[in-house]
Amino acid sequence: MPAQDPEKRVHNFDEVNLGYAPQAAREEAMRCLQCKDAPCMQGCPVHVHIPDFIARIVGEDYLGAVDIILKDNRLPAICGRVCPQEEMCELCCVVGKKGLPVAIGNLERFSADVTSIQRAQRPVEKLPGPTGKQVAIIGSGPSALACAGDLVRFGHGVTVYEALHAFGGVLVYGIPEFRLPKEVVRYEVEALERLGVRFEKNVVIGMTLTLNELMTEMGYDAVYIAAGAGLPYFLGIPGEELVGIYSSNELLTRVNLMKAYQPDAVTPVLNYKDKTVAVFGAGNTALDSARTALRLGARKVSIIYRRTEAEMPARREEVQHAREEGIEFIFLAAPLEFLDNGEGWLKGVRLQRMQLGKPDASGRRRPLPLEGSEFMMDIDLAVIAIGNGTNSLLRNTPGLEFSRNDTLVVNPQTLQTTRHGVFAGGDIVTGGATVISAMGTGRQAAQSINTFLKA
Ligand code: FAD
Ligand code: SF4
Ligand code: SF4
Numbered sequence: 001m002p003a004q005d006p007e008k009r010v011h012n013f014d015e016v017n018l019g020y021a022p023q024a025a026r027e028e029a030m031r032c033l034q035c036k037d038a039p040c041m042q043g044c045p046v047h048v049h050i051p052d053f054i055a056r057i058v059g060e061d062y063l064g065a066v067d068i069i070l071k072d073n074r075l076p077a078i079c080g081r082v083c084p085q086e087e088m089c090e091l092c093c094v095v096g097k098k099g100l101p102v103a104i105g106n107l108e109r110f111s112a113d114v115t116s117i118q119r120a121q122r123p124v125e126k127l128p129g130p131t132g133k134q135v136a137i138i139g140s141g142p143s144a145l146a147c148a149g150d151l152v153r154f155g156h157g158v159t160v161y162e163a164l165h166a167f168g169g170v171l172v173y174g175i176p177e178f179r180l181p182k183e184v185v186r187y188e189v190e191a192l193e194r195l196g197v198r199f200e201k202n203v204v205i206g207m208t209l210t211l212n213e214l215m216t217e218m219g220y221d222a223v224y225i226a227a228g229a230g231l232p233y234f235l236g237i238p239g240e241e242l243v244g245i246y247s248s249n250e251l252l253t254r255v256n257l258m259k260a261y262q263p264d265a266v267t268p269v270l271n272y273k274d275k276t277v278a279v280f281g282a283g284n285t286a287l288d289s290a291r292t293a294l295r296l297g298a299r300k301v302s303i304i305y306r307r308t309e310a311e312m313p314a315r316r317e318e319v320q321h322a323r324e325e326g327i328e329f330i331f332l333a334a335p336l337e338f339l340d341n342g343e344g345w346l347k348g349v350r351l352q353r354m355q356l357g358k359p360d361a362s363g364r365r366r367p368l369p370l371e372g373s374e375f376m377m378d379i380d381l382a383v384i385a386i387g388n389g390t391n392s393l394l395r396n397t398p399g400l401e402f403s404r405n406d407t408l409v410v411n412p413q414t415l416q417t418t419r420h421g422v423f424a425g426g427d428i429v430t431g432g433a434t435v436i437s438a439m440g441t442g443r444q445a446a447q448s449i450n451t452f453l454k455a
Helices: 022-029 039-043 051-056 062-072 076-082 104-112 116-121 142-153 182-195 209-213 249-258 284-294 316-324 435-454
Strands: 132-139 158-162 198-200 222-225 245-247 276-280 299-304 328-330 331-339 345-360 365-378 381-386 422-424
Touching: 022 051, 022 104, 039 051, 039 276, 051 062, 051 104, 062 076, 062 104, 062 116, 076 104, 076 182, 104 116, 116 182, 116 345, 132 142, 142 158, 142 182, 142 222, 142 435, 182 198, 198 209, 209 222, 222 435, 245 249, 249 284, 249 381, 276 284, 284 299, 299 331, 331 365, 345 381, 422 435
Parallel strands: 132 158, 132 222, 158 198, 222 422, 245 381, 276 299, 276 381, 299 328
Antiparallel strands: 331 345, 345 365
16 A cells, blocks of 8 residues: 655645556456455445455445445445454455465555546435334444434434534544545445434533433434543542643544644643653554654653563554654553652653563463663653543443443344333444444444344
8 A cells, every 4th residue: 555655744634645556456446366165254234245246346346345345335435445354354365474475455445436426416315205114323433323223224313413523433533634534434424414313513412312211202212322432531649630641532533623733722731842752651542642652743752561472453554654754652651640840840750660470360471560771761742542431421320220330231233222112323332442343342232223223
């Protein structure tokens, strides 16, 4: 995949990967062996018919290719960009046993991008006659969008309620523009609007409206909760309250959603220009925060992780891009305390070296402190990116049950919660996962809601 030059791209928020030209896409597609048993499909959580869509690209039938993908995955331009393909479809590709696997994600993205204008101009799909049933969806992330798309195609009325002023969930407020342009997400939301899905922004369920009001006064026949896991975890070490320390959610939301990098932004961020920044964590969120800090003008950005590169949960491509952009990785180190400059501002961090012990419950080797290995690091700004939990707004809603991990309890087959007519999926049920798994549960919930409404 051709990409923007690293030296140039650290000064802009434009997309890093530039996409295939048709000839390059066809050459990549021709590497596919068209395996009869298609092991790649088993690696895809929604079982996209991969060899079939790739064969259409070889035959230059790009619309045919995207239509095959759309049967199983309604957001190909998004998944082609952000799915961790190296652990999913591409991991199972037989070509990958002896070299590089077929670039399935890049081809998926190509099929979606190259046909976007044609698809937008197609007449709106003919939907079955209205069933008269109304469903409310809480949240507008990938799980909500996938569920809305299927429900409206079953003939049900669908209204999506979103707390923020933009639709798309993490796709708009979390994942930066340089990995996923916001126009790609807008395109999908508009496509759903054309199908008849209603979108209401700035509505916080649990504050503006309650679940009870949706189900009684407003008369919804069913509700799908897809409110994600947007509550940041903190390290819980001394000094974490100092000025200059952000949660990754706050930094990314301010930059992605509120455009804090523009000079006239009403929700700005502290000045990153020429500053030294440390990011704690090693998932996609940490990498996104580090690369965002660089684009805000930071002089030096370090990712600090208590395990090693092998245990990093971030996508390989993101790690590679971050390295090309000059981000430093400090492995086997954990923070003990943030240091104050005497005026309430961050000036440094005290760290400790770690070593890996036996695997813990996550299956990864447990990091253990190395006695007498403390060291200091001067930093101006820090970002905490060690994961998210579910937010508490819906926690006190009568009839809903939350697990000890704060996830919403559902029946795994039907995704129905402990409350009649209320279903849930995506990160609020699974904890932080992936876009494609959130979409998968959205579609599973749509099936269950349809069965429930027809009973
Ligand atoms: P979300 O996308 O979190 O959407 C939930 C929505 O609900 C939000 O818009 C929120 O504002 C709204 N909401 C919350 N509470 C309420 C309420 N009370 N009333 C109304 N609305 C409410 N996954 C990948 O596959 N690949 C990646 O590269 C990747 N990168 C990531 C980078 C970052 C920075 C983050 C944070 C996550 C990343 N993920 C990635 C994970 C992925 O984005 C999530 O698993 C996925 O978005 C979850 O989808 P969801 O629909 O469950 O919830
Ligand atoms: Fe691969 Fe994701 Fe597409 Fe499935 S949806 S084929 S995992 S890129
Ligand atoms: Fe093609 Fe690889 Fe799938 Fe075989 S496993 S059909 S080569 S993408």
